Amino acid sequence: MAFIPEEVIDQVLRTSNIVEVIEGYVPLKQTGKYYRALCPFHTEKTPSFTVNPERQIFYCFxxxxxGDVFRFLMRREGFSFPDAVRHLAERAGIPVPERGRPREEGLLKLFELQRLACDHFRKILKGPEGTAAREYLSQRGVGSEAVERFQLGYAPAEWDGLLREITRLGLPPRQVEAAGLALPRQGGRGYYDRFRDRLMIPICDSTGKIVGFGGRALGEQQPKYINSPETPVYKKGGHLYGLHLASRAIRETRVALVVEGYFDAISLHSAGFPQTVASLGTALTTDQVALLRRYADKVTLIFDPDPAGIQAAWRGLELLVAEELGVGVVILPHGKDPDTFARESGKDALLTQIAAAQDVVDFLLSRAEERTGLQGVDDQAAAARQVLRLIALMPEGVRRAKYIQKLAERLGVSEGSVLAELRRLGSPDSTVPSAPPPSAPLPPAEKILIQICLLFPETRPLVWGAIREEELSASSLRSIYGVLREFRGTEESLARSLNHHPDPLVRQVTAELFVRGMEECADPHRMVQDCLLRLKLREVQAELKSAREQGDLVRVQALLDQKRTLTSGRISETDYIS
Ligand SMILES: [Zn+2]
Incomplete structure (x- = not known):
């Protein structure tokens, strides 16, 4: 937040309309003062995602x-806060003056270098030095359209082709090394190109910025692939190959096809499956599954039929299942990899295979069947446990129940015995990421009190004078109380600091309190007094209980009097506190 001036952030917030921005992602339907939609952040059948245009805030019940529009983009696009501000500023045509941003400038340089290298490799591929690489591509059935789309290039068999090109543009060789494109010479000074005589395949992040390269040998020389080393912009297993080209199709169909290699992805795109990405390692990583979660509800894995491919599919399953993603597994017939299959058998054959994808239970049981025949009781029990370990990772719900039912059917046992076995396996492994536990409901009087404080600044002095932070029992409300009380700034920046509070629970409660404005509330001061009274009563009630337990009759009498005074016709018959 520190790098963009506050005034600019305020201006961006004032000029962007949260309804317009969110509508770019999910269709909103107006109901009264609010807009509703099916939540883009969790799977649901009836809309509980609510946008309050007046407060410029969204909340999913x-x-x-x-949170606010920035929070929406951060969550939806994976932006950092400054990136979300810049994104909206650009849309609104507001210039963002940047003060010293050494780290980000460094990152910009790294991105720029990848881009320059990519342009260089593409130029070479088209020129006389690119003949062998072009032949290689046409042998593999990669047409010119795919070459353009995936920005393929060629690094010639020279020691410093790229270095010369980039230093000619005035950038120091040291930076080419930092970008992972050159290596220091042994024993002497200077550098040499990392990629030589290789087909160059740029790897992009989800927005299409190049972060690194894969270099494929044209012949049989080893290693077959050389990849960029990790740099500040490239993390192994942190990206999905082709995602920037696939994200739209995935978002539309909510299904992602995941293959292993570059050429699998390129072939599937060319064959008419634009929702394909490649994992590039063998197994999917947590970062990759989190990326998929942003766009897809279901992931279909199309992996090589060799043991390594099957092993990879199997390891990806746990992560996908724990992230509540639907999973399908396709193992192609005749030992063909997806690239070969797509080119030789065509779109329709592949569609048939994808439509017949196995779900988790079928996949694991048929693997076990191939290995052991599943004849004996012991084999069956072992296979069942393998499936159950996966089912145990799933959140409770329809999908989990269906899998349990299916497993029972396939093994010819009762659902009860499957459930018993599941309980025996215990709770899910704690190392697997799971949804946060649902938070306890907030005490109504405290919640409304803080809500009025948020929405009606004029009531705050009354509250500060009547109740201390530590008298509130809910920690999130205590935090909001603390921020409200200490804050010296505009209401806009107050809302922003709550919407971007470091504690996620505080952000969540803030959004919940903000989203339903209380504009219909005629007398906020009286509501505050009612809430305070109820809190006071709660306190007296608790003291009364302990006085009774201790047999302190004098105190009991005094407290009963106090209670009577408090309640004597002073609690109004309003029904807003349930
Ligand atoms: Zn939701």
Missing amino acids: GCGEG
Whole structure:
């Protein structure tokens, strides 16, 4: 936040309309003062995602996700806060003056170098030095359209082709090394190109910025692939190959096809499957599954039929299942990899295979069947446990129940015995990421008190004078109280500091309190007094209980008097406190 001036952030916030921005992602339907939609952050059948245009805030009553327009973009696009501000500023045509941003400038340089290298490799591929690489591509059935789309290039068999090109543009060789494109010479000074005589395949992040390269040998020389080393912009297993080209199709169909290699992805795109990405390692990583979660509800794995491919599919399953993603597994017939299959058998054959994808239970049981025949009781029990370990990772719900039912059917046992076995396996492994536990409901009087404080600044002095932070029992409300009380700034920046509070629970509660404005509330001061009275009563009630337990009759009498005074016709018959 520190790098963009506050005034600019305020201006961006004032000029962007949260309804317009969110509508770019999910269709909103107006109901009264609010807009509703099916939540883009969790799977649901009836809309609980609510946008309040007046407060410029969203909140989902189903999963608790909420905040301002920046928070929406951060969550939806994976932007950092400054990136979300810049994104909206650009849309609105507001210039963002940047003060010293050494680290980000360094990152910009790294991105720029990848881009320059990519342009260089592409130029070479088209020129006389690119003949062998072009032949290689046409042998593999990669047409010119795919070459353009995936920005393929060629690094010639020279020691410093790229270095010369980039230093000619005035950038120091040291930076080419930092970008992972050159290596220091042994024993002497200077550098040499990392990629030589290789087909160059740029790897992009989800927005299409190049972060690194894969270099494929044209012949049989080893290693077959050389990849960029990790740099500040490239993390192994942190990206999905082709995602920037696939994200739109995935978002539309909510299904992602995941293959292993570059050429699998390129072939599937060319064959008419634009929702394909490649994992590039063998097994999917947590970062990759989190990326998929942003766009897809279901992931279909199309892996090589060799043991390594099957092993990879199997390891990806746990992560996908724990992230509540639907999973399908396709193992192609005749030992063909997806690239070969797509080119030789065509779109329709592949569609048939994808439509017949196995779900988790079928996949694991048929693997076990191939290995052991599943004849004996012991083999069956072992296979069942393998499936159950996966089912145990799933959140409770329809999908989990269906899998349990299916497993029972396939093994010819009762659902009860499957459930018993599941309980025996115990709770899910704690190392697997799972949804946060649902938070306890907030005490109504405290919640409304803080809500009025948020929405009606004029009531705050009354509250500060009547109740201390530590008298509130809910920690999130205590934090909001603390921020409200200490804050010296505009209401806009106050809302922003709550919407971007470091504690996610505080952000969630803030959004919940903000989203339903209380504009219909005629007398906020009286509501505050009612809430305070109820809190006071709660306190007296608790003291009364302990006095009774201790047999302190004098104190009991005094407290009963106090209670009577408090309640004597002074609690109004309003029904807003349930
Ligand atoms: Zn939700």
